[in-house]
Amino acid sequence: MEAYSLTAADMRDSILRHLAYELGTDPGHATLHDWRIALSLAVRDRLVDRWFAANRATRAAQPKRVYYLSMEFLIGRLLEDAIVNLRLEEQAGTALADLGLDFDAVIQNEPDAALGNGGLGRLAACFMESLATIGCPAFGYGIRYENGLFRQSFQDGRQIEEPEDWLSQFHAWEFERRDVAQEIRFGGEVTQKDGRAVWTGAEAVIAAAFDTPIIGWKGRWANTLRLWSAQPLHGFDLARFNRGEYAAAAEPEALARTISRVLYPDDTTGQGKELRLKQEYFFTAASLRDILRRFEAEGGALADLPKKAAIQLNDTHPAIAGPELVRLLHDERGMALDEAIATARGCLSYTNHTLMPEALERWSEDLMSQLLPRHMQLIERIDEAHAAEMPGRRVTLRENGEVKMGEIAFTMAHKVNGVSALHTDLMKETVFADLHRLHPDRIVNETNGVTPRRWLLSANPRLSRLITETIGEGWVDDLEQLDRLEASISDPGFLDAYAKAKRENKQDFAEWLAAEQGVRVDPEALFDVQIKRIHEYKRQHLNILETVALWREIKANPGAGWVPRVKIFAGKAAPGYVFAKEIIHLINDVAEVLNADPVTSPYLKVLFLPNYNVSLAERLIPAADLSEQISTAGKEASGTGNMKFALNGAPTIGTLDGANVEIRDRVGARNFFLFGMTAQEVEARRAVPDHARQAIQADPRLGGALKAISQGAFSPSDKHRYRGVVANLTGQDYFLVCSDFTAYWDAQRRAEAAFADPAVWHRGAACNTARAGWFSSDRTIRGYMTDIWGTVPLAAE
Ligand code: GLG
Numbered sequence: 001m002e003a004y005s006l007t008a009a010d011m012r013d014s015i016l017r018h019l020a021y022e023l024g025t026d027p028g029h030a031t032l033h034d035w036r037i038a039l040s041l042a043v044r045d046r047l048v049d050r051w052f053a054a055n056r057a058t059r060a061a062q063p064k065r066v067y068y069l070s071m072e073f074l075i076g077r078l079l080e081d082a083i084v085n086l087r088l089e090e091q092a093g094t095a096l097a098d099l100g101l102d103f104d105a106v107i108q109n110e111p112d113a114a115l116g117n118g119g120l121g122r123l124a125a126c127f128m129e130s131l132a133t134i135g136c137p138a139f140g141y142g143i144r145y146e147n148g149l150f151r152q153s154f155q156d157g158r159q160i161e162e163p164e165d166w167l168s169q170f171h172a173w174e175f176e177r178r179d180v181a182q183e184i185r186f187g188g189e190v191t192q193k194d195g196r197a198v199w200t201g202a203e204a205v206i207a208a209a210f211d212t213p214i215i216g217w218k219g220r221w222a223n224t225l226r227l228w229s230a231q232p233l234h235g236f237d238l239a240r241f242n243r244g245e246y247a248a249a250a251e252p253e254a255l256a257r258t259i260s261r262v263l264y265p266d267d268t269t270g271q272g273k274e275l276r277l278k279q280e281y282f283f284t285a286a287s288l289r290d291i292l293r294r295f296e297a298e299g300g301a302l303a304d305l306p307k308k309a310a311i312q313l314n315d316t317h318p319a320i321a322g323p324e325l326v327r328l329l330h331d332e333r334g335m336a337l338d339e340a341i342a343t344a345r346g347c348l349s350y351t352n353h354t355l356m357p358e359a360l361e362r363w364s365e366d367l368m369s370q371l372l373p374r375h376m377q378l379i380e381r382i383d384e385a386h387a388a389e390m391p392g393r394r395v396t397l398r399e400n401g402e403v404k405m406g407e408i409a410f411t412m413a414h415k416v417n418g419v420s421a422l423h424t425d426l427m428k429e430t431v432f433a434d435l436h437r438l439h440p441d442r443i444v445n446e447t448n449g450v451t452p453r454r455w456l457l458s459a460n461p462r463l464s465r466l467i468t469e470t471i472g473e474g475w476v477d478d479l480e481q482l483d484r485l486e487a488s489i490s491d492p493g494f495l496d497a498y499a500k501a502k503r504e505n506k507q508d509f510a511e512w513l514a515a516e517q518g519v520r521v522d523p524e525a526l527f528d529v530q531i532k533r534i535h536e537y538k539r540q541h542l543n544i545l546e547t548v549a550l551w552r553e554i555k556a557n558p559g560a561g562w563v564p565r566v567k568i569f570a571g572k573a574a575p576g577y578v579f580a581k582e583i584i585h586l587i588n589d590v591a592e593v594l595n596a597d598p599v600t601s602p603y604l605k606v607l608f609l610p611n612y613n614v615s616l617a618e619r620l621i622p623a624a625d626l627s628e629q630i631s632t633a634g635k636e637a638s639g640t641g642n643m644k645f646a647l648n649g650a651p652t653i654g655t656l657d658g659a660n661v662e663i664r665d666r667v668g669a670r671n672f673f674l675f676g677m678t679a680q681e682v683e684a685r686r687a688v689p690d691h692a693r694q695a696i697q698a699d700p701r702l703g704g705a706l707k708a709i710s711q712g713a714f715s716p717s718d719k720h721r722y723r724g725v726v727a728n729l730t731g732q733d734y735f736l737v738c739s740d741f742t743a744y745w746d747a748q749r750r751a752e753a754a755f756a757d758p759a760v761w762h763r764g765a766a767c768n769t770a771r772a773g774w775f776s777s778d779r780t781i782r783g784y785m786t787d788i789w790g791t792v793p794l795a796a797e
Contacts, residue, residue, distance in 0.1 A: 004717035006046065010095035014042035015095055033169070035101055036079070036109040038046045038739050039092065040172035043082050050086070050215040051222040053796040058137045064300050064307060064791045066131065066480050066784075067291055068139035069321060070124040070314035072114030072263065074144050075223060076454075076614030078173050078212070080107050081129070083768065084458050086219045098772060106773075112165045112613045114148035115227075115263060118533045118641050119448075120353050122614065123419075124314055126451040126640070126777040132216030132223045133453070133477055134781055135793035136315045140286035143279060144174075144210050144227035145263045147706075152611045154570045156383075160469070161265075161575050174227075177209040180293070182286040183233065186278060190374045197331050205256040206231040207286035212241040217453055217477045219644075221796055230259035266574040277363055277371060284318040288325055306346025310789035313350040313413070316361045316405040321348060322412025323382065331374070339384055348411040349788045351446075351769060354637050355423065355431055356537070361405040368403050379403060379407030388413050395434045410435050410442070415788045417446045419638040420659040426634060426679065444787050447659055448638040449777035452479045455644045460622035462501035463648065463769070470494065479776035482769060489766050498764045502625075502649060509623035521605055525564035526755045529620060530628035531612055531648070533571040537635035541725065542737045543567070543628055546745055547594070547606060548705040548714075554600045561751040562603040568620065569614035582725050589714040590720075607773045617641070622648050624749055626673075629654035630734045630744065634679030636660075641773035649765035653747050656741070659775070671764040675747035675752075676740040692730055695738035702741045706730065753794040 019038040030038070058065070083092050093103045116122060124140065131138040150161040173349055184203020192198070207228040213221045217789060232253040241249035258275065259282050289521055300308055313321055329340035354360075369376040381396045397407045410416050410432060418424030424445035428436045436443055457464045457476055467475060471484040488494035506523040513519050530543050547567050554562055569587050573580035586793055591606035609616060623767030629636075629652050636658040646652060646663050653673040654660045664672040685691050696703045710726040712719030729737055755761050786793050 006091055007241050008091045010097070011042060011088070011091040012095035014045065015039050015099065018042055021716060031436045032101075032105060032109050035099070035333050036106050036194075037170055037172055039096070039106060039366075040079050040082075040110075042759075043079065043086065043088060043092070043207070044172060045224065046086050046088065047082050047213055047215050050219040050796065051224075054135075054137075054222045054794075057794050057796045062308075063137055063794055064310060064789070065294075066136055066312065066789055066791055067287065067309060067311045067571075068124065068127060068131075068138060068140045069139065069318040070121070070142050070310060071280065071283070071317035072116030072314075073124045073128065074118070074121030074614060075125045076129075076618075077110040077112060078336045078552060079110050079506075080458055081454060082173075082215055083125070084453060085129075085133075085217050093558075100575070108615070109237050110174060111169060112148075112615050112786070113166055113171075114164055114613055115142065115145050117149060117263070117265065119638070122682070123448055123640055123777075126394065126449065126454070127781060128223065128225055129216065129451045130449075130777040130781040131451060132214045132221050133451075134224075135216065135221040135795060136781065136785060136791055137794055138223045139290075140214070140223070140225040141290070142225070142227050143260050143263075143283045144229040146257070149263055149572065149613075150265055150575065154588060154610055157585045157592070159581050159584050159610050163262075173212045174210045175212075177226075179292060180209045181231075182207040182209075182228075182289045184282050184285050185370055186281070186371050188373070190377060195644065196334070196701075197326070197377070199331065199373060204233045204464055205282070206233055207282060209290070215265055221794075225286075226290070228260065228283045229370060230256050230282060232256040237710075249711070250314060264402075264727075265572075266576070267398070272364070274367060274371065277367065280317050281320050282377075282587065283326070284321045285324050287318075288321060288328060292328060293406060302329065302333060303343060305343055307330075307459070309347045310349070310362065310791055311347045311787070312784070313348060313409055315351060315353050316409050317359070319350070319405040319409035320372070320375060320413075322408055322765030323372075323378040326378055326382065326412075327374055330378075334415045336341055337381060337433075338385060338521075343383060345412055345414050348413045351379045352411040352416065352418055352423075352427055352431075355426055356635065357431070357464045360431065362402040363405065364402050365398065365403055372780075376403075381410065382408070382411065390438050395438060398453070406431065407435065410439075414442070415444055416442050417444050417784075417788065419446065419448045420464045420662060421445055421447060422634075422656075422661050422679065423637040423658060425742055429554070446780055446783045446787065447662055449641070449775050449780035450640050450643050450647070451777045452476060454618070459618040460501075460505065460648050462504055463498075466494075466497050466501055467769075478777065480773040480780065482773035483771065485766065485770035489763060489770060495762050495766060498649070498766050500763075502648050504625075504626075505623040507620065512619065517605060517607075517609065519605075521566045521607070522564055522602075524626050525605075527566050527568060527627065528626045528653075528754065529562070529568045529624040529645070530630070531568070531570040531641075532641055534571045534583055535577075536579060537632050538629050539632060539735060539737055540571070540587065540742075541583050541729070541743055542567060542588055542630055542740065543569070544583070544606075545702065545705050545709075545729075545737065545741060546748060547604070548590060548708055549701040550599050550748075551594050551597070551604055551743065552703070552704055552708065554603050555597070558599050558603075562717045563602050565752070565755050566603075567606045568602070568609065568624075569607065570609040570616060570620070574611060579725070579728070582722065586709070586714065586722055586724065588724060593714050598707060605630060622643055624650040625650065626650055626783065627652045627654070627708060628655070629660050630676070630740075631655060632740075633657045633677055633682050635735070636679060643772065646768045646772040647775065649769045651751075651768050653744075653751055663775070666774055667768045671767040671771075673751045675741075675743040677736065684735060685736060686734070691736070692733035692738040695741060696730060699745075700744045701745060702738060 018041040188202035212225040325344040329335040475481040510523040638658040655676040715721035
């Protein structure tokens with residue numbers, strides 16, 4: 001049965017049935033949580049039918065499959081996704097209303113599955129949804145972290161981290177698969193037997209599989225996200241227990257579980273932690289075994305593996321897949337080493353997400369030899385084989401006693417991709433310049449994208465309705481159809497409706513702010529939004545400096561006709577990243593002073609919303625007017641938030657960095673507030689010895705803002721609190737905050753002037769929506785399918 005031929009009455013019956021027979025609760029006593037689980041199970045029933053249909057089609061056709069290996073899948077809430085993609089909104093809405101429940105309240109009751117840090121993890125989640133929408137048979141493989149990204153709150157303006165325990169509630173979307181559990185070993189030694197290397201790992205854990213179905217648009221196809229959970233090989237030590245050593249008896253279990261206990265709260269600096277390497281090997285090894293098991297069950301000859309498996313490495317985190325696959329083919333299945341390397345390379349491809357040198361993982365050879373002794377040997381052999389392929393032109397995989405995971409991923413992949421045009425060019429010129437010279441056809445570009453189902457259709461129902469009324473529904477899985485809106489942009493009726501949708505979104509947001517955070521904002525003000533991880537290269541401090549400078553100007557001249565503005569920040573700082581945490585503290589301190597200023601606060605407010613996550617982004621982006629994408633050029637590989645804002649009609653104020661470049665090319669220079677140095681100019685500027693001082697001298701606004709901060713205007717109880725921040729900015733200023741300040745200030749004034757003229761503003765906003773259709777992750781996935789994977793879509797029955 002088609003999911004959407006279901007009636008609201010069927011849906012209601014199904015909800016009640018699950019409430020009674022799964023949850024054992026009668027309607028009179030059910031909590032919101034119980035209703036949400038009952039609804040999830042009712043929706044899941046429909047989803048499972050479609051999932052089986054897709055799986056049957058795949059088993060029958062035995063096509064090449066895509067395997068997406070990622071340490072992070074930032075999937076957020078799943079219930080609404082499933083309802084929307086199965087087209088069950090009406091039935092679910094009516095059924096819940098019949099039961100006296102509010103649809104939104106039930107949806108919002110679901111905790112966010114925060115199994116990722118930021119862009120990299122969210123990209124993986126968008127890709128899973130697009131793969132399912134397109135009908136490309138695929139598996140996502142990752143780790144089922146017990147604790148996702150930490151929960152953030154503020155105490156006296158400082159970030160506090162608390163564990164996020166999303167699994168403490170029943171998770172309705174997963175199925176444990178006991179039949180496919182794998183044993184994963186670490187440590188031990190390598191011996192020789194009959195001319196073959198035999199690795200006997202000393203320590204072993206079980207990788208238990210948990211499957212979540214991922215459903216595509218209209219339920220046409222569904223794939224599986226398989227997450228591994230670490231469990232002990234032997235439950236607990238009964239002998240020790242009987243001796244009264246209770247803690248010791250439980251030790252093996254605790255040890256094993258640490259592997260899938262927490263998500264590392266950092267995606268831009270390498271973590272020199274043994275546990276991190278264990279996590280990486282754990283999920284990569286389990287996934288590769290699973291892939292080979294499936295391949296062998298279909299009876300293929302090993303040399304044909306690349307015809308059946310496209311294995312994508314999301315960043316270097318699963319880069320150990322190269323040596324591990326060689327080991328599985330060579331040591332365990334007897335394939336000749338050269339052939340094993342070539343076969344593995346035929347399957348593997350690697351996506352690079354950052355040029356920041358500190359984020360390209362390196363592991364000490366000592367640690368690698370101790371944890372994965374056979375892999376260390378194989379890395380040496382791969383290194384030699386690679387050198388033999390390219391006589392006289394050596395790029396080593398090891399340096400200064402460390403193994404370079406970026407180089408290993410590159411060497412073992414048949415394709416390597418960057419995530420925006422600029423980033424891919426810079427990859428060729430910088431981090432992988434030598435390898436690119438050796439393999440000029442290996443690097444390709446696949447500019448990131450976002451799924452329109454979640455980031456427009458679900459997140460922004462008002463705008464979606466207007467779009468569908470204007471051009472029909474085809475845009476939902478063919479986002480470039482948005483260009484048909486172009487004809488309506490000059491129609492005042494359309495622009496009015498467009499403006500109305502934005503206004504109502506802003507009103508909703510203002511109401512939510514008042515109710516949830518106790519803050520009042522004027523929905524007519526310019527909502528200026530910067531939401532993303534806190535990092536120096538993303539330059540939240542540039543934004544807050546401009547805010548302070550603006551505050552000073554308004555104070556000096558309150559009657560000058562200022563455009564009311566609300567600066568909204570949200571984002572987490574890695575717990576160990578001290579400077580980023582000081583930036584958070586500074587923004588909160590500035591907010592406290594500015595929001596209490598009777599003269600300026602009607603024109604300028606500052607908010608830092610705690611605990612930024614996918615759900616908050618879904619709420620905030622449709623209500624935004626201006627999208628802050630102000631990284632130092634050359635540092636942000638792509639960005640994907642920038643795409644979500646553009647689609648939802650918030651023009652960018654930004655630098656020529658990452659995908660901003662392509663966004664501006666498409667939406668038009670008039671509809672993008674460009675400022676700042678280019679990546680090349682950044683390099684040149686950095687070479688000027690006192691660039692920061694020069695910039696400060698040239699712009700009294702900047703000097704004044706820095707002075708106010710350093711004199712304690714925002715930290716009266718501790719005047720020197722921001723001495724470090726100010727010293728950084730006036731000294732080395734590596735990210736060139738000062739040098740870009742004046743250009744940023746000017747761009748902000750241009751944005752304000754445009755905003756003051758609603759006709760001009762809404763036209764610009766609508767141009768962003770109409771021209772951002774290319775940034776669908778469906779387009780990105782099609783690119784991977786043709787350029788990298790060589791796979792084609794299948795249809796379910
Ligand atoms: C990275 C980059 C972002 C990029 C994302 C997805 O920093 O610029 O958009 O991956 O490719 N670590 C990240 O979030």
